[in-house]
Amino acid sequence: MVDSIRSNGQIEWIHVRHEEVAAFAAGADANLSGSIAVCAGSSGPGNLHLINGLYDCHRNRVPVLAIAAHIPSDEIGSEYFQATHPEHLFGECSHFCEVITTPRQVPRIVTMALQQAVSRSGVSVIVLPGDVAALEAEKVPVPEHVYHPTAPVVHPSPSEISRLAEYLNKGKRITLLCGAGCSQSHELLMQLCDKLQSPMVSALRGKEYLEYNNPYYAGLTGLIGYSSGYHAMMDCDVLLMLGTDFPYRQFYPENAIILQVDIEPAHLGRRTALTYGLCGDVKATLEMLLPHLTTEHESRHLEKAVSHYTKVRRELDELAAGKPGHTPIHPQYLTRVISDAAQENAIFTCDVGTPTVWAARYLQMNGQRRLIGSFNHGTMANALPQAIGAQATEPGRQVISLSGDGGLTMLMGDLLTLKQHQLPVKVIVFNNGALGFVELEMKAAGFLESGTELINPDFGAVAQAMGLMGIRVEDPSMLEDAIQQALAYDDPVVVDVVVNRQELSMPPKINLKQAQGFTLWMMKAVLNGRGDEIIELAKTNLLR
Numbered sequence: 241m242v243d244s245i246r247s248n249g250q251i252e253w254i255h256v257r258h259e260e261v262a263a264f265a266a267g268a269d270a271n272l273s274g275s276i277a278v279c280a281g282s283s284g285p286g287n288l289h290l291i292n293g294l295y296d297c298h299r300n301r302v303p304v305l306a307i308a309a310h311i312p313s314d315e316i317g318s319e320y321f322q323a324t325h326p327e328h329l330f331g332e333c334s335h336f337c338e339v340i341t342t343p344r345q346v347p348r349i350v351t352m353a354l355q356q357a358v359s360r361s362g363v364s365v366i367v368l369p370g371d372v373a374a375l376e377a378e379k380v381p382v383p384e385h386v387y388h389p390t391a392p393v394v395h396p397s398p399s400e401i402s403r404l405a406e407y408l409n410k411g412k413r414i415t416l417l418c419g420a421g422c423s424q425s426h427e428l429l430m431q432l433c434d435k436l437q438s439p440m441v442s443a444l445r446g447k448e449y450l451e452y453n454n455p456y457y458a459g460l461t462g463l464i465g466y467s468s469g470y471h472a473m474m475d476c477d478v479l480l481m482l483g484t485d486f487p488y489r490q491f492y493p494e495n496a497i498i499l500q501v502d503i504e505p506a507h508l509g510r511r512t513a514l515t516y517g518l519c520g521d522v523k524a525t526l527e528m529l530l531p532h533l534t535t536e537h538e539s540r541h542l543e544k545a546v547s548h549y550t551k552v553r554r555e556l557d558e559l560a561a562g563k564p565g566h567t568p569i570h571p572q573y574l575t576r577v578i579s580d581a582a583q584e585n586a587i588f589t590c591d592v593g594t595p596t597v598w599a600a601r602y603l604q605m606n607g608q609r610r611l612i613g614s615f616n617h618g619t620m621a622n623a624l625p626q627a628i629g630a631q632a633t634e635p636g637r638q639v640i641s642l643s644g645d646g647g648l649t650m651l652m653g654d655l656l657t658l659k660q661h662q663l664p665v666k667v668i669v670f671n672n673g674a675l676g677f678v679e680l681e682m683k684a685a686g687f688l689e690s691g692t693e694l695i696n697p698d699f700g701a702v703a704q705a706m707g708l709m710g711i712r713v714e715d716p717s718m719l720e721d722a723i724q725q726a727l728a729y730d731d732p733v734v735v736d737v738v739v740n741r742q743e744l745s746m747p748p749k750i751n752l753k754q755a756q757g758f759t760l761w762m763m764k765a766v767l768n769g770r771g772d773e774i775i776e777l778a779k780t781n782l783l784r
Contacts (some may be wrong), residue, residue: 241280241307241373254632254661256625257653259286263293263306264622268589270302273633275389276358280307283370284322286328292619295333299616301361306330307354310369313341326367327717336364339587343375347382354387384386394503395524399441402519403534404440407499413541417461420445421483421503421522423660426607428526429482435530437537439545441469443486444600448611452604457543459552461491464597466556468549475541476678483522487511501525533610556601562716568740569716571595571670575602578668579639581704581723584608585637589628591623591647593677595670599642621650624667628654629665638666638727645671652702658732659707666726667734672741680744703734712736 245251256262262279269277279294287308296302308326310316315323330337336356336491340349354362396404408414414436422429433440433456441461442450450625451457459466461473473479474493481500485507492498492512500508501519508517518525560572575598579736582588585608590599592614603611612630614622627641658665675692682689703710709729713722719737726733 241368252632254359254628256628257658259289260293260621261625261628261651261654261657263297263304264289264303264625265632266306267293267297267300267302268296268626268629269633270304271612272587272610272630273299274388276303276305276354277629277633278305278307281309283309283311285322287326287749288324291329292617293332293625294330294365296614296617296619296622298333298335298363300614301613303361304363305357305359306365308365308367309373310339310367312371313369314371316369326365330363330365330367334363334365335360337367339364339369340372341369342372343378345379347380349384357388358387361686366646371618385618393521395520395522395528398528400518401525401528401532403516403700404499404501405529407437407479407516408495409532409534409536411436411476411497412538413476414478414480414537415458415472415476415541415545416440416442416456417473417479417481417482417484417486417487418446419443419484420449420480422446423449423483425483425523425526426453427449428523428530429529430454432526432533433542435533435535435537437539437542437543437655438480439472439549441465441472443484445611445615446484447600448605448609449607452767454608456542456546458549460600462486462488464600465491466549466552468545468552471548472539472545475544475602479488481634482526485511494642503749546688560602562719564715564717567715568672569719569745570597570711571672571739571743572602574668574670574719574737575642577720577723578642579603581720581727582609582640583638586610586640587612587627588640588642589613589623589626589630590642591643591644591670592618592620593647593675594646594672594680595623595642595644597677598670598688604628613615619648623647624651624654624665627665627667628657628663631665632661639664640727641665641667643667644676645669645670645673645694645699646675648699649696655703655706655708655732655734663732664730665732666729667703667732668723668726669734670739671696671699671736672743674741676741676743679741699734699736703736709733710736712738714738 245253246287259281266277266279281290290306294306311320311323327337327339336353338349353366357364400406416438439458440456441458458472459469461469476496478497489512498512500514501520503521505519559577560576562573579602587610588603590596590613596613612626623641623643627639631639673694673696677691679689698712700710700712711722722735726735
């Protein structure tokens with residue numbers, strides 16, 4: 241297969257060091273391009289390494305084709321060397337997974353796989369035994385269009401729209417919860433908020449499409465959200481969910497009318513009990529809905545939510561400060577510096593954990609920038625591979641990876657892919673020497689942190705050993721110049737930034753159980769001779 245790609249000359253083969261990277265990269269490629277991306281892995285362990293990345297692609301609803309090599313056909317079922325059952329293994333993270341057994345099958349199986357991936361927005365897998373791959377292909381005409389992307393517009397019926405409008409027209413304190421399904425609806429949402437005098441809260445995947453040029457914005461909700469977003473939802477009497485499958489049930493109001501519009505009918509009501517649910521594209525639904533809405537809503541609920549958000553935003557920005565000599569560097573300050581220095585159409589990727597928290601709170605979106613992460617699957621080590629895929633498909637744009645030290649070291653070998661393929665990704669390492677989000681969870685549960693410390697190298701020096709530009713920053717006074725230097729450099733760069741391990745990325749509301757957990761953690765820390773950690777925690781989060 242690789243030799244066929246070489247001789248064909250029209251397909252680019254990007255060789256990575258770990259197959260998991262290939263799947264993540266293909267997902268980012270498909271996310272940005274909107275078209276099919278392909279990854280491949282050799283038999284047995286090789287294609288097993290694809291699985292985690294393919295889960296991420298599938299849950300992100302991006303069209304990816306994976307080609308999984310397989311052992312010789314006559315050895316299947318004999319526990320042969322590298323034997324697995326890929327048609328079973330990939331079943332849960334794909335819409336389509338079939339084994340090719342003869343050359344005659346290839347055109348139809350490939351066509352079906354591509355059509356399934358594109359039309360259903362997810363993963364297809366082709367399993368190809370080695371002996372079949374080596375056979376001569378049949379000479380068949382290739383149609384001009386091997387697969388057919390379609391864009392059907394789904395909208396509710398007029399009677400459903402009327403019923404939805406009736407709920408909204410009667411509401412007194414309406415809040416919108418919007419997700420990635422609102423990506424094409426920014427202006428319509430502004431009109432909706434104006435008519436309803438409603439604040440807008442976004443899920444994380446909706447941030448890049450909604451937070452800019454938005455006077456109705458009340459921030460994010462969820463574990464990494466803002467108190468303003470949390471209260472805007474809890475204080476409403478009607479919650480309208482648009483294009484979101486926000487999963488955290490504890491952040492939904494208990495006594496409100498809840499309405500949902502989603503393109504996937506199976507999503508309706510699966511996160512919280514609904515008063516009314518409709519299947520439809522958000523943009524098409526809003527175009528039908530707006531003429532049915534009255535403009536008699538009071539503005540107090542909106543004003544309260546937006547005022548709260550303005551206060552929270554100001555407080556968050558005050559935390560994003562760096563003072564010369566005050567080390568380690570606050571990760572909020574690092575993220576703000578990156579956001580301020582990045583190009584207007586930059587693409588950001590962020591590792592799961594605290595880099596996602598700081599990206600959610602401090603990267604400023606503007607309608608041109610993109611933010612890619614493992615926001616549904618929640619796997620570590622995604623940022624660098626996704627940056628590779630993003631840079632490969634968008635060679636003219638600035639791509640910045642916000643990498644955690646834990647995530648980066650899982651797949652650090654693929655820094656070499658940046659060198660080998662001259663992909664000018666800027667890798668910014670949030671080096672706090674720990675699995676920071678896990679430590680926060682342990683504190684909140686009342687456990688002393690253990691098994692979370694990371695003994696890290698100088699990542700800048702590691703990059704230099706790989707032939708890349710490497711920079712290490714330990715003092716805030718050096719940070720802005722270092723980031724500017726890295727972003728201005730034409731080739732790949734790794735910037736190792738030593739950030740504060742004790743920085744707390746707190747949820748928007750601390751419940752009693754979490755407060756009790758923190759109290760228990762502090763008592764255990766003192767009794768185990770680790771009282772200095774409490775002092776450092778207080779200095780970091782209270783004494784700026």
